[in-house]
Amino acid sequence: xxxxxxxxxxxxxxxxxxxxxxxxxxxxxxxxxxGAGIGRWTIQQVVLHLMDDxxxxxxxxxxxxxxxxxxxxxxxxxxxxARLHSEDQDAELAVRILDxxxxxxxxxxxxxxxxxxxxxxxxxxxxxxxLGQSVQWTNEHLDHHSLYIVMKRDRxxxxxKD
Amino acid sequence: xxxxxxxQYESGGSKLQKAITxxxxxxxxxxxxxDAQIGLxxxxxxxxxxxxxxLIGTNRMKSIIAEDHxxxxxxxxxxxxASLFYEAxxxxxxIGLLDLNxxxxxxxxxxxxxxxxxxxxQHxxxxxxxxxxxxxxxxxxxxHHLNFVFKKREKLAKPLKE
Numbered sequence: 054x055x056x057x058x059x060x061x062x063x064x065x066x067x068x069x070x071x072x073x074x075x076x077x078x079x080x081x082x083x084x085x086x087x088g089a090g091i092g093r094w095t096i097q098q099v100v101l102h103l104m105d106d107x108x109x110x111x112x113x114x115x116x117x118x119x120x121x122x123x124x125x126x127x128x129x130x131x132x133x134x135a136r137l138h139s140e141d142q143d144a145e146l147a148v149r150i151l152d153x154x155x156x157x158x159x160x161x162x163x164x165x166x167x168x169x170x171x172x173x174x175x176x177x178x179x180x181x182x183x184l185g186q187s188v189q190w191t192n193e194h195l196d197h198h199s200l201y202i203v204m205k206r207d208r209x210x211x212x213x214k215d
Numbered sequence: 216x217x218x219x220x221x222x223q224y225e226s227g228g229s230k231l232q233k234a235i236t237x238x239x240x241x242x243x244x245x246x247x248x249x250d251a252q253i254g255l256x257x258x259x260x261x262x263x264x265x266x267x268x269x270l271i272g273t274n275r276m277k278s279i280i281a282e283d284h285x286x287x288x289x290x291x292x293x294x295x296x297a298s299l300f301y302e303a304x305x306x307x308x309x310i311g312l313l314d315l316n317x318x319x320x321x322x323x324x325x326x327x328x329x330x331x332x333x334x335x336x337q338h339x340x341x342x343x344x345x346x347x348x349x350x351x352x353x354x355x356x357x358x359h360h361l362n363f364v365f366k367k368r369e370k371l372a373k374p375l376k377e
Contacts, residue, residue, distance in 0.1 A: 105277060108316075112271050112290075119298040120291055132281040138326040146319050153312045154270075157304060164300045 054170040056163075058188050063159035065195045066152025072199045072213060073100060073144060080209050081144050091204040094134060099198050101139035102130060104147040110191050111158050117174045117184045118165065127178040162188065216332040218325075220350055225321035227357045228314025231265060234361050234375065235306065242371050243306055253370060254363040256296065261360050263301040264292060266309040272353050273320050279336040279346045280327065289340045324350065 073081070073096060081097040094102065109128060116123040170185035203213050235243070235258060243259040256264070271290065278285040332347035368374055 104319075108270050109274050112267075112274055115267065115295060115299055116290055119294040123290075124288060126286060126288060128278055128285075129282055133277060136281040137277060138323050141326055142319065142322060146315060150312065150315050150319060153308055153315065157266075157308050157312060160304060161300050164303060 054167045054185055058185075058192065059159050059162045061192050062162065062188055063155055065192065066148060066155050069100070069103065069151065069195060069199065070148050072202050073148065074213075076206070076209075076211060080206075080211055082140060083205070083209060085205060085208065089208065091208060092201040095140070096202050096205055097142070097144050098134050098139045099202055100144045100147050101137070101142055102134055103195055103198055104151045105133050105137070106130065106194065107151050107154060107191065110187060111154055113174060114158070114184055114187050115161075117172045117182075117187065118161070118169060122173050122175060122181075125174040125176040125182070127176065216329045216347060220347075220354065221321050221324045223354050224324070224350055225317055227269075227354065228310060228317050230361065231262070231313065231357060232310050234364050235262065235310070236375070238368070238371075238373060242368075242373060244302055245367070245371060247367055247370065251370060253366040257302070258364055258367055259304075259306050260296050260301045261364055262306045263299070263304050263309050264296055265357060265360060266313045267295055267299070268292065268356060269313050269353065270316060272349060272356075273316060275336060276320070276346055276349050277323075279334050279344075279349065280323070280331060284343075285336050287336045287338045287344070289338065 076096065081100075082095050084095055085091050085093060087093065092099070113125050116125065170183065170188070172184045173181050174187075176182050206213055238258065240259075243262070244257050246257050247253050247255065249255060254261070275287050278287065332345065332350070334346045335343050336349075338344050365375055
């Protein structure tokens with residue numbers, strides 16, 4: 054287990070905050086035109102999706118640590134995005150929730166021996182998954198969506214400044 | 216659906232914050248004697264348990280809102296308390312996360328029509344459960360544990376001041 058993965062896991066909230074920095078409500082709620090190749094969701098939907106997904110994956114990882122090969126059920130992210138009124142939420146609050154959740158859970162991950170990252174769960178769509186994979190996927194998931202947020206920003210004429 | 220329930224849900228974080236006011240980390244980590252009838256967990260374990268249970272509860276309510284009669288799996292709270300380093304986590308951050316998460320999700324709940332609170336999920340141990348019940352349980356769950364926290368405070372000679 055590469056412990057740097059836990060540092061990356063912990064730092065993701067700050068990364069996401071930076072990626073949406075300086076955007077106004079109208080930018081967060083802008084719907085990309087179909088066919089633009091930059092994803093169909095608004096930036097706000099992406100942020101709320103990341104928070105929802107994050108909290109579900111943390112619960113799964115806790116189960117894998119505490120229980121023996123627990124059953125894990127997939128969820129329908131499109132229905133979550135469509136039905137949880139993401140347009141009326143506060144993106145900044147969602148980022149804070151994601152950030153605190155990652156910091157708290159990183160402290161748990163750091164206490165675990167390397168062997169714990171091979172602990173498993175049985176996912177109904179993905180099959181047998183390990184704790185280590187879950188940490189990695191959670192990191193990659195945020196990076197994947199951040200990339201699309203950056204493309205949306207370019208299209209909005211609000212590029213991310215280095 | 217009584218809108219006051221959502222207000223009560225939203226204020227659960229402040230209630231919990233108030234209940235542990237003035238306690239040192241030594242107080243938080245104090246383990247009650249087994250025969251004291253005030254619960255076996257330290258106050259810190261109670262706080263982290265409330266956070267874990269709340270986050271899982273929100274995941275479930277989101278599934279019930281977004282999906283049609285989703286399957287919901289129970290989890291082993293004793294194993295969570297024993298395996299997730301509850302004594303080493305940060306109680307303040309945990310309450311902060313519970314609080315922000317409730318504030319965020321209360322906004323979602325307020326957007327729903329009354330009929331949504333009859334939406335159901337299929338719990339593998341409890342059978343069919345409604346969104347309205349889940350909300351009520353979340354409120355009662357904090358109240359239930361706070362009763363024990365107050366008794367622990369008295370035993371610690373740190374009663375809560377009104």
